[in-house]
Amino acid sequence: MATSTLSNDDFHTNSDDQHLEIFGLIWLDADVNIKEIRNTEQQLRSIINHLKKFQDVKQCQQYIEERSQKDRLVLIVSGRLGREIVPSIHKLRQVISIYVYCMDKKSNEQWSCEFAKVKAVVVELDELVSRIKTDHKIQKKVEEPLSISVLNTSIDTGKSTIGVNGEFVFSQVLIDCLLRLKSTQTDINELINCLKNEYEERVLFEIDADPRMVKIKPFADISALSKYADESEVLFMLGSIFRLQSIDCDHENDQIWIIRMTLCGDDEHDLKHVLMYMKQQIGSEETNLRTLGKLLWKMGKFHLAGKYFDRLLKELPPNDPLISSLYEDLGELASQTGSYDMSIQWYQKSLIIKNQNQLTVNFETNKTNSWIGPLRAPAIDIHPNATWRPDGITVAGGNGKGNELNQLDNPHGLYVDDDQTIYIADYLNHRIVAWKYGATSGQVVAGGNGQGNGTNQLDRPHDVIVDKERDSLIISDAGNYRVVRWPRRNGASGETIISHIDCMGLTLDQTGSLYVSDFAEGKVLRYRIGDFGGTMVAGSVGIGHCIDQLYNPCYVFVDQDRSVYVSDSGNYRVMKWEEGAKEGIVVESGPEQINDFSKMHDRTGVVVDQLNTVYVADYYNHRIIRWPKGATQGSIIAGGNGRGKGSNQLFFPQGLSFDRYGNLYVADQGNFRVQKFNIKQMTN
Known part of the structure; x- marks a missing residue:
C-alpha cells in the first residue's frame, strides 16, 4: 500500500539529467515511495547512479520513448503495471533489461516469459539488487560505445x-x-x-x-x-x-x-x-573489410590495405561476386607499389572470375528461355553431404523493427532472383520490398501506401514470387483475401487475379501454372493459364489430419515433375502430392514436441533440391531442418541455438529460398531481417 504524499512529478525529476552514464535506472510501482523501497535506492544508485521513479504508466512510457536510442535503460516494474507497460516498450532499443518486483512470482513468470528482456521475476529486494548488480557488470562490457565527437579547436x-x-x-x-565494422572473436582478441x-x-x-x-x-x-x-x-x-x-x-x-x-x-x-x-564517403551503414582496406589505402598504408583485402577474400564464399572486385583492388594496389608482375596476376584472376560469372548468367538466361526451373530451388545440384556456414549474414533489414527503407517488420515469404535481388513480403509494413545484392536498404516495389484494400495497397502480404514471363510480381495479399499481380518495374498499382481466398503461399511451375495454398479451406489450388477456376491438387474438401487432408497449409513448392510440397502447419508435417494423386505422402512429420528432430513444431517455409531433400523452417524451434528423401530424422543446417538475434540464431523463421548457387535465405521474422547462410565448398 502506497504511503507517499509526493506528486508524480517529484518522482521523475529527482535526478539530474546531465549524468555521465549512458545507463539509467527506472522504477515503476504504485508503492515506489514506501520505506523499504527508499532504503533500497542507495544500493541501486551504487550500481547505476541515474534513477527515475514513476507511479503512472503513461508518464513512464512517455519518458522511455523520449530517451535517445543511444541510452541504455534498466526498468524495475511491479507485476500489475508490468503487464501494462512491457508489451509497449519491450521492442525499444534503449530498453535493455526489465526486472519484475512482485509478491506473486509464479503468475508473473507466466506472462513475462514471452518477453526476452525480462531478466528476472523477484519477490525480495535483496535478490533484486544482487541480480541487477551482476547483470550490469556484463552490460557495461558489451554495450556499444557512444558516437564519436567532432574535432574542433577554438x-x-x-x-x-x-x-x-x-x-x-x-x-x-x-x-x-x-x-561500424562487424567484428569476429579473432578481431577482438x-x-x-x-x-x-x-x-x-x-x-x-x-x-x-x-x-x-x-x-x-x-x-x-x-x-x-x-x-x-x-x-x-x-x-x-x-x-x-x-x-x-x-x-x-x-x-x-x-x-x-x-x-x-x-x-x-x-x-x-x-x-x-x-x-x-x-x-x-564511406557511408553510414555497417562497413566491411573492403571499406577498411580502401581507407587504409588512401592513408598510404598499402601493406595493411592488401592484408585486409586478402583477409576478406578468405572469408567470402567461393561464388561471391565481390571476389572479382577485390582482385581488381589488389591489382591496382600492387601497381601503385611497383609490383607490376603481381598486378597483372591479380587482374588476370579478376578477369577469369568475371568471365565465369558471365557464362553462368548466359547459361541461366538461356535456360530460363527454354525451361523455368522450380522457383526458389538452386540451379546447382546440392551434394547429399553438403553443409552450410552456421553464421548467417544479414542481407536485408537487421536495423530493428520499423518502416524505413533499411528496416523490415515481420518479414514472411521471400524470393531470390537470378541476380540475387531479394523480394520480401514485408508483412506488417504492408508492402513488397526488393533488396539488390549488397544493398544497405530496400526499394518498395508494391504497396507501401498504408494498410488497405485499394489497388495501390496491400494488407499483410504473406508471400511473393516473380513471374519472369510477364515481368511481374504475384503476391498473396492475405489481409485482403486475394492474390494480386503487380508490375515488377515502376508499378503504381496491382490487379486482383484471385479473390476470396486465404492464401498464405504461392509458386509457379515450368509451364506457368500458378499454385496457391488456401489456409482456411485446407487445400492447394492450381490455376493454368487461361483457366477461370482453380483445380485442387492437394488436400480435399474440409480440413483434417488424414493423408488426403491438410490443416492450415502454408507455403508451397512445386518440383520439375509438378509434385506439390506443402508445409501442413496445423498437422506439424510436410506433405508431397504427386501430380494427379488423391492422397499425399508424408515426407517429414512428427507430433508437436520441442527439441526433437523427428518431432518438430509448426512448419512454415519449405524448399526442395534436386535429390528431393526437403528443407523446412521449424518455426517455434527457431531452426531450419534438412530432411533427406526417405529419412526418419532430419539435421539442423541453420539456427538451432535457441531463440535470439546472434548470427547463428533465428527467431521465428518464415519463408525460405535458395539462390542459384545453393546459398539458403531465411526470412527471420522475429529479428526483422533476412539471413543468408552460405553453402560450404565441398572438398574431395
Whole structure:
C-alpha cells in the first residue's frame, strides 16, 4: 500500500539529467515511495547512479520513448503495471533489461516469459539488487560505445587547425569505419593483445571534460567497476577528441609522463565539415573489410590495405561476386607499389572470375528461355553431404523493427532472383520490398501506401514470387483475401487475379501454372493459364489430419515433375502430392514436441533440391531442418541455438529460398531481417 504524499512529478525529476552514464535506472510501482523501497535506492544508485521513479504508466512510457536510442535503460516494474507497460516498450532499443518486483512470482513468470528482456521475476529486494548488480557488470562490457565527437579547436585560443596533422584527421575517419565494422572473436582478441602492449612507459592523463560542452557525451562513470574503490574513474570511448594543453615529464616521480588535455566542444568548427565529408564517403551503414582496406589505402598504408583485402577474400564464399572486385583492388594496389608482375596476376584472376560469372548468367538466361526451373530451388545440384556456414549474414533489414527503407517488420515469404535481388513480403509494413545484392536498404516495389484494400495497397502480404514471363510480381495479399499481380518495374498499382481466398503461399511451375495454398479451406489450388477456376491438387474438401487432408497449409513448392510440397502447419508435417494423386505422402512429420528432430513444431517455409531433400523452417524451434528423401530424422543446417538475434540464431523463421548457387535465405521474422547462410565448398 502506497504511503507517499509526493506528486508524480517529484518522482521523475529527482535526478539530474546531465549524468555521465549512458545507463539509467527506472522504477515503476504504485508503492515506489514506501520505506523499504527508499532504503533500497542507495544500493541501486551504487550500481547505476541515474534513477527515475514513476507511479503512472503513461508518464513512464512517455519518458522511455523520449530517451535517445543511444541510452541504455534498466526498468524495475511491479507485476500489475508490468503487464501494462512491457508489451509497449519491450521492442525499444534503449530498453535493455526489465526486472519484475512482485509478491506473486509464479503468475508473473507466466506472462513475462514471452518477453526476452525480462531478466528476472523477484519477490525480495535483496535478490533484486544482487541480480541487477551482476547483470550490469556484463552490460557495461558489451554495450556499444557512444558516437564519436567532432574535432574542433577554438579560434578564441589563437590556435589554428590549418597545421593539424592530416594523419590525425584520417585517423578519425578510420575509427568511425572501425566502429561500424562487424567484428569476429579473432578481431577482438587481436585488439586486446594490442592494447595490452600499447603503453610501455608510465603515463598520467589529466583531462578536463565538461559534459555541457558536447551534445553527445563520449564518456561514462565506471567508478563502480574500478579496482580502486576510493577513486573516481571515467571511461572515454575510442576516438574521443581533445585539445592538447601540455606534455611534461615528472623526473622526481619515477619518470612519469603527464599529459594535460581538454575535451573539444561542439561549437569548435574548423575541421567539422571536412571530417563529416570524409565520413560520408564511406557511408553510414555497417562497413566491411573492403571499406577498411580502401581507407587504409588512401592513408598510404598499402601493406595493411592488401592484408585486409586478402583477409576478406578468405572469408567470402567461393561464388561471391565481390571476389572479382577485390582482385581488381589488389591489382591496382600492387601497381601503385611497383609490383607490376603481381598486378597483372591479380587482374588476370579478376578477369577469369568475371568471365565465369558471365557464362553462368548466359547459361541461366538461356535456360530460363527454354525451361523455368522450380522457383526458389538452386540451379546447382546440392551434394547429399553438403553443409552450410552456421553464421548467417544479414542481407536485408537487421536495423530493428520499423518502416524505413533499411528496416523490415515481420518479414514472411521471400524470393531470390537470378541476380540475387531479394523480394520480401514485408508483412506488417504492408508492402513488397526488393533488396539488390549488397544493398544497405530496400526499394518498395508494391504497396507501401498504408494498410488497405485499394489497388495501390496491400494488407499483410504473406508471400511473393516473380513471374519472369510477364515481368511481374504475384503476391498473396492475405489481409485482403486475394492474390494480386503487380508490375515488377515502376508499378503504381496491382490487379486482383484471385479473390476470396486465404492464401498464405504461392509458386509457379515450368509451364506457368500458378499454385496457391488456401489456409482456411485446407487445400492447394492450381490455376493454368487461361483457366477461370482453380483445380485442387492437394488436400480435399474440409480440413483434417488424414493423408488426403491438410490443416492450415502454408507455403508451397512445386518440383520439375509438378509434385506439390506443402508445409501442413496445423498437422506439424510436410506433405508431397504427386501430380494427379488423391492422397499425399508424408515426407517429414512428427507430433508437436520441442527439441526433437523427428518431432518438430509448426512448419512454415519449405524448399526442395534436386535429390528431393526437403528443407523446412521449424518455426517455434527457431531452426531450419534438412530432411533427406526417405529419412526418419532430419539435421539442423541453420539456427538451432535457441531463440535470439546472434548470427547463428533465428527467431521465428518464415519463408525460405535458395539462390542459384545453393546459398539458403531465411526470412527471420522475429529479428526483422533476412539471413543468408552460405553453402560450404565441398572438398574431395
